């Protein structure tokens with residue numbers, strides 16, 4: 001019984017390897033193929049630095065959990081409040097939807113006489129820096145995304161097949 005299970009497992013791994021080679025061979029770009037270090041919860045998942053109203057960027061990044069973003073979000077958003085001397089008073093970072101990213105830019109908050117800058121970016125843990133002026137308080141989207149799409153798809157096909165294998169065995 002255990003021997004049969006073992007043989008089945010070996011056969012399945014071989015099928016996996018063949019399938020893997022076949023799906024990756026369609027678009028070989030070894031610079032783009034990065035196998036996930038820890039398992040991704042779903043295809044095209046990403047992480048953002050996440051902190052809520054922390055005193056400055058150092059303390060945000062230092063203690064921030066880089067957590068997987070929920071499937072309805074596509075970007076990392078950063079809200080930075082600072083004084084007229086440029087001293088940070090509040091840093092908030094989180095996963096965001098496209099709608100939340102419509103509010104990028106800097107504005108003066110009359111009630112606290114602080115400046116608020118909001119930026120959005122796309123990509124794995126892209127919100128390391130904080131926006132400080134109109135140059136960096138922008139919505140930064142990765143244009144190269146389309147080209148890496150098919151190799152990413154190949155990896156997710158592999159992932160799906162592996163999960164099926166685990167479920168069957």
Ligand SMILES: *[C@@H]1O[C@H](CO)[C@@H](O)[C@H](O)[C@H]1NC(C)=O
Nearest residue numbers: 130131132133134135136137
């Ligand atoms: C915006 O801030 C960045 C980083 O602090 C700085 O390098 C750049 O010169 C600033 N740009 C403007 C227009 O002030």
